[in-house]
Amino acid sequence: MCMACYVDEAMKSRIIAYNAEFHKVTKSPYGSDDEIGMLNLIDAESRSAIMSRTDPSKVFDLSVDHFIGMPGWFGAGDQPYQIWMTHTPQGEIVANAMGVTPEANKLVGYSGDAISMYTHCGTHIDTFNHFGYNGEIFNGFTAQDHLGSRAWQKCGPEKYPPIFARGILLDVAALHGVDTLPPSHPIGKADIEGCLKKQGLSIKPGDVVLLRTGQMLLWPDKAFASNTPGLNREGAEYLAKHGVIMIGADNLTLEQTPSAHQENFFPVHTYLLAEAGVPILEMAQLEELAAEKVYEFAFFGACIKLRGATGTPMRPVAMPLR
Template identity: 80%
Template sequence: MCVACYVDEAMKQKIIAYNAEFHEVTRSPYGRDDEIGMLNLIDAQSRSAIVSRADASKVFDLSVDHFVGMPGWFGAGDQPYQIWMTHTPAGEVVANTMGVSLEANMLVGYSGDSISMYTHCGTHIDTFNHFGYRGKIFNEFTEKEHLGSRAWDRCGAEKHPPIFARGVLLDVAALHGVSVLPPSHAIGEDDIKACLKRQDLALRPGDVVLLRTGQMTLWPDMAFVRNTPGLNRQGAEFLAKHGAIMIGADNLTLEQTPAAEPLNFFPVHTYLLAEAGIPILEMANLEELAAEGVHEFAFFGACIKLRGATGAPMRPVAMPLR
């Protein structure tokens, strides 16, 4: 039975009006087969330009480490990070999984482990098949044609190229004179413009834009996951229209939670991924960059090539510019 059958006429009209406002996937300007959107702006010339300006004497690691009990997006029942040993030196003496002599197991200390986690644990990217509208994702790929029993065959993490680009840190927490923004603070166009003015920066097409909310000052307390300050749709549109190729933040979801929209519980995700063709970086550790006042830098990052995945861990780094 259709969803409309469960709601009254007033709600039906609200849904119709809301869907008419936006909520349509975008066809890529880079062609019918494109799966990486704005990342197409990365080319040999842009890579060479930023690498030539990078000061490798200082490297900022923008990732968090993974550990049992870490904060993450688990509110929808997804798998928390787990790790367990599959081989231990003492265990091999007993189990002898390698089928060698006792003397060999006593000599060679063999340790091994396995992990299980949601692909959106820790510092990670969100790919275009993560969110869409009504059975479609970016570039009009459809669930009916491209979603198998295990994964999408379009727009997965394996399609993402390594990212070499100019990075810009917008320290919104510092703009407001606080270590961490208030819960559910919405970062819109005004905050972004004020940050750019305060930091004497201008956005350029091809930028990776990172927003500091100060949420990493709460890490790893579980307060990190609740009522996050973050980007709203207005702010996302402003950054997209200035040519950002990836947008990230130091919080759980990039965007403000809970959502201010009545029907779309992730309006920034759906806009950036399905409409703007801009991937997302979440849970970036921006504290060291902010502490040293580095607001413009060379950004380097590559995600794990998990075929068809809606997200994948990334270990991004930043280097100051010469």
């Protein structure tokens, strides 16, 4: 174990990964009603600690735009991002949806629009009901008892608190001296410890860890979405057992694709969400942070509260530390 990332025995009791069993859903040490997993480490003390160190003079926006034709996870036939106008100034003069006078429609230029998309489009967070094992999700909630006709009744993003935490960036591409990691490159323990040593960092319980693969340099080309370099299960276990509360990356799926495991097509998703209680952040824009070598920062992010959803957009930001 990396000595700079030592976890004491008292903290281990609060780290869900230490209760995990391979390919089994983990019962939360935070109680039978727990739906937020490792986000339980966020409290008034931890928020105050990071905010007291935050330098607000610069803000790094870690999200991507949503637009028609954007890359995304559509391998299972899900809805790509679409936007359309529901009202236009000229259209209202003709249609008069508001039932007002022609003079009013000419005076007031009314525009409105609507969107449709898979909840895992763009920069977003994956919730614990996204993946599980054998009809169960994190903490033993079951599809039989907790999945309705429209949405899960447990572990939706509306339960997640706003995330205020120390963030660290591990620039794995830079570790290997490349702009973008090769397709399907697995990020395991050696890469993580190599980045920590090179960047002079340590992982602390309560951290948000972001992995840079360099994939955002391919955005928004189709190559962004195929054969992604990313975290493997070994790397996921290493981070989870050091008490991180969320893991994110600049790629499509966080994890290496295609899967190296014959029976599990998303081994990192299932491990983090169902076994370790660690939410996932995908498609984070990390290029500006990496270019300025800001490896430690205050991370702030909040979900759109889509009740019962398996994922939801997030617009995370980072600020340097004093």
